[in-house]
Amino acid sequence: MMKVEDKTVVSIRYKMQNSKGEILEDNLNGLPINYLHGTGSILPSLEAELEGLKEGEEKQIFLSKEKGYKDLDDEFYIKVVVDCVRFATDKEIEGGLNPQVSDNYCGPEGCC
Amino acid sequence: MGSGKTTAILNASIELIGKGIQVGVITNDQGVELVDTRFIKHANIPVMEVTDGCFCCNYDKLDGQITALKDRDQTEVIFAESVGSCTDMIATVVKPLQKFNKDIETVITVFVDANVLPTMLQGAPLFADSVSYIYKKQIEEADLLVVNKIDSLSEVEFEKMKLLVKKKYPDKTTLFQNSLDESSIKNWTTALADFKIKTRDSLIIDYDIYGSGEAELAWLDLEIELFTSTDNAFEEGMALIREFHEAINTAKLTVGHLKFFIDDGIQQEKISFTAGSQSSLSGNRKTFSNKVDILINARVQSDPGHLESLLLNLIQEAEKKNGYKVVKKRPSSFKPGYPKPIHRILD
Numbered sequence: 001m002m003k004v005e006d007k008t009v010v011s012i013r014y015k016m017q018n019s020k021g022e023i024l025e026d027n028l029n030g031l032p033i034n035y036l037h038g039t040g041s042i043l044p045s046l047e048a049e050l051e052g053l054k055e056g057e058e059k060q061i062f063l064s065k066e067k068g069y070k071d072l073d074d075e076f077y078i079k080v081v082v083d084c085v086r087f088a089t090d091k092e093i094e095g096g097l098n099p100q101v102s103d104n105y106c107g108p109e110g111c112c
Numbered sequence: 113m114g115s116g117k118t119t120a121i122l123n124a125s126i127e128l129i130g131k132g133i134q135v136g137v138i139t140n141d142q143g144v145e146l147v148d149t150r151f152i153k154h155a156n157i158p159v160m161e162v163t164d165g166c167f168c169c170n171y172d173k174l175d176g177q178i179t180a181l182k183d184r185d186q187t188e189v190i191f192a193e194s195v196g197s198c199t200d201m202i203a204t205v206v207k208p209l210q211k212f213n214k215d216i217e218t219v220i221t222v223f224v225d226a227n228v229l230p231t232m233l234q235g236a237p238l239f240a241d242s243v244s245y246i247y248k249k250q251i252e253e254a255d256l257l258v259v260n261k262i263d264s265l266s267e268v269e270f271e272k273m274k275l276l277v278k279k280k281y282p283d284k285t286t287l288f289q290n291s292l293d294e295s296s297i298k299n300w301t302t303a304l305a306d307f308k309i310k311t312r313d314s315l316i317i318d319y320d321i322y323g324s325g326e327a328e329l330a331w332l333d334l335e336i337e338l339f340t341s342t343d344n345a346f347e348e349g350m351a352l353i354r355e356f357h358e359a360i361n362t363a364k365l366t367v368g369h370l371k372f373f374i375d376d377g378i379q380q381e382k383i384s385f386t387a388g389s390q391s392s393l394s395g396n397r398k399t400f401s402n403k404v405d406i407l408i409n410a411r412v413q414s415d416p417g418h419l420e421s422l423l424l425n426l427i428q429e430a431e432k433k434n435g436y437k438v439v440k441k442r443p444s445s446f447k448p449g450y451p452k453p454i455h456r457i458l459d
Binding site: 006007014016024025027030031032033034035038039040041042043046093098 | 227228230231232234235236237238239269272273275276379380381383384
């Protein structure tokens with residue numbers, strides 16, 4: 001069974017709450033999201049916690065600055081279910097997994 | 113991008129032409145010669161293009177191409193396919209068309225890939241970049257939302273997809289389709305024909321904050337090759353990246369984002385620094401090499417020349433200090449232009 005490691009495409013469902021208990025997202029009963037592991041596309045702290053998990057595994061994760069995760073602006077409780085792990089294709093490794101819709105408006109010509 | 117717009121337009125054009133309707137297509141991209149244009153032309157469908165930027169900043173060209181298609185080919189239906197990153201279409205394209213070309217009815221269809229949509233709608237809290245912002249803004253503008261490539265979903269996934277879209281966009285007219293399937297295309301063209309024009313709200317995008325904020329940023333893109341005499345090029349590259357970030361902090365320059373892609377041929381890593389987050393350096397080097405390629409995209413509140421000098425001086429000093437060699441390729445530094453839509457109608 002495949003495990004989460006660099007250059008794998010990982011499908012996860014998750015429920016994420018902040019320190020106030022507010023639910024930021026909950027797709028545990030819905031469709032998974034996909035990301036390319038090892039490229040810093042998701043929170044680095046979460047990526048570190050997911051490393052090594054296998055398909056079908058669940059994990060309760062607590063992320064905080066006190067745990068050494070300096071990139072956070074709050075504390076988060078995340079329940080994660082790993083649905084699927086597969087090796088990324090060369091194209092995915094090179095170009096990224098999800099569409100790169102730029103949040104930068106325009107290029108040098110003043111237009112997008 | 114990659115959501116199947118061009119395929120759907122091609123197949124819808126063929127279907128309508130089969131019914132005796134005069135169809136034309138307008139393609140749009142940043143390049144000068146467009147692949148999409150060739151694709152459509154190949155099917156003998158009248159096609160015009162708007163190049164070098166999106167419809168909003170090239171409204172007059174778009175208007176001219178519409179007129180040309182109407183006059184030259186007596187076109188009744190025009191499919192105008194905008195670049196994937198375009199947004200604010202209602203204010204900058206649709207409303208001006210309504211104002212200046214009163215005989216034209218416009219329907220905005222936004223295509224999304226069923227395989228990507230769940231991630232973009234549900235992944236925002238997890239992603240380091242705000243990858244989903246423009247994506248969601250584009251969906252907001254849709255008269256018709258087409259969730260394409262549903263043939264890749266299982267029945268269970270399809271049911272969950274319908275629930276997801278209903279939850280996120282309860283009032284949106286949504287079609288679930290496979291653009292290669294004839295009945296799906298018929299549903300789309302029927303929905304386009306049946307669509308009743310209603311009041312549309314222009315997007316709320318604060319150009320003063322968003323646009324000017326971007327315009328204050330210097331853009332620096334540089335690709336370098338770093339050669340070491342030992343096998344620690346990856347480590348040296350990572351150290352150089354950290355030093356560049358520190359130098360920017362020391363100079364008290366505000367970071368829009370700093371992105372690096374480091375690649376030694378076997379191991380690749382994307383490293384991002386933004387104003388809000390520190391870094392995503394994993395430091396897990398698993399390979400050994402005497403050469404790495406580093407692609408740098410820096411968006412920093414600074415003068416472009418100053419930013420470029422800062423990096424080039426840093427590289428020069430690092431070469432002396434560490435005894436490695438850096439070859440620089442493709443340097444480009446500039447201030448981006450402020451978005452300049454020809455028209456922007458808010459009400």
